[in-house]
Amino acid sequence: MADEDDIILSELDDEELVLQMHDDLYDGLKEEIEEAVHILIDRGWTPYDILTKALVAGMTIVGNDFRDGILFVPEVLLAANAMKGGMAILKPLLVETGAPRMGKMVIGTVKGDIHDIGKNLVAMMMEGAGFEVVDIGINNPVESYLEALDREGADILGMSALLTTTMPYMKVVIDTMKEKGIRDDYLVIVGGAPLNEEFGKAIGADAYCRDAAVAVETAKDMVARKHNRMGA
């Protein structure tokens, strides 16, 4: 049997290569992921397809096995690191659309939560769609969000949470904005695997977005509606 070292990625056809990428992501092989991303770019794949079909699909498998206790934190960290290697290559390609500036978004993961892959993806896709994005990272208390919104003169606040224990913190941020009388100055969008539409409504967000593509569409839509309202 051929072992891993014998596989020459560039000799695989597209379908085999994508499956191999799922395996390599699972095994946390960053260099192999980076090489494969380059190969797919050279073969004319769009950055978005590489992101969704190879990287995000691979990470879903990792997620399922983490949930089922087959993989543990160290392995998942390696997979996340490999995923980030691939994303770093795609980022400039997703961003270089030259789209007109749509507005400015501050995005960050909430306090107590260090998951950042989904947030980073949303940030990249939003930049690609013409939004200016200020990423304030992970583990953000309410003060960091408010300070960044004010400092940056942002239009949109994006919050990410991947844990059922940290998602309620989004409400703390929105409630604080209400108390300070600034809630309606911003569009607030929220996301992360454990959230849903109902939760978004319940905490008073303007929208819950299932994934990065929906985030882009929703933000575009909301900004256009806001401009129309202001123009009327």
Ligand code: B12
């Ligand atoms: C990778 C990962 C980790 C990595 C994180 C590395 C990193 N740099 O991000 C590490 C190993 C560090 C980790 C740690 C932990 N994790 Co974890 N982790 C995951 C895993 C496998 C994948 C998450 C991911 O990156 N997905 C890929 C991205 C692309 O998807 P996504 O994040 O959902 O983002 C998309 C959408 O949700 C949306 N979105 C996301 N954010 C935003 C924001 C906005 C504004 C919008 C509009 C949209 C949006 O768009 C994104 C792109 O399409 C998930 C499993 C899962 N199914 O989600 C568990 C998971 C989230 N983790 C879990 C747990 C329990 C933990 C730990 C507590 C484990 C432990 N015992 O220590 C710690 C917590 C650490 C902490 N305090 O945050 C649980 C949560 C369970 C729960 N119900 O709360 C999950 C669900 C696994 C499981 N089933 O048990 N984890």
